[in-house]
Amino acid sequence: MAKATIQLEGLACPSCLQKIEGATKSLNGVVKESVKVLFNAAKVKLDFDQSVVTIGEIEAAITKVGYVVKKSQVKE
Template identity: 60%
Template sequence: MQKATIQLETLTCPSCMQKIENGVKSLDGVDKKSIKVLFNSSKVRVEYDDEKVSIKDIENAIDKLGYEVIKSQVKDL
């Protein structure tokens, strides 16, 4: 398992949080209970099984929703 903090371009509305959360939750290998979208800091925190999904897959899912990923930090759990 890995834990990532993903910095996004500025989020403009609370509905953006829900959209991102639902999009990331739909990925196989993501710990659905761990997802936190932080509106004020425009960050996503998530834990995932790196044997099922990669950080690139998560970033691509966010990008497809229309949000720009600035950078990601990954830590082993």
């Protein structure tokens, strides 16, 4: 299980939270309860299983709902 911290470009609307949450939680391998979107810091924190899903796929899911990923950090 790895911990990811993903830095996004600034978030403005509160429905962003719901969108990003929805997009990441729907991925297999992401621990649903661990998903935390920090609105003001524009960060997503989540735990995921690296054997099921990659950080790249998680980033892609966020990009797909319309947000720009600046950088992400993964800690095992």
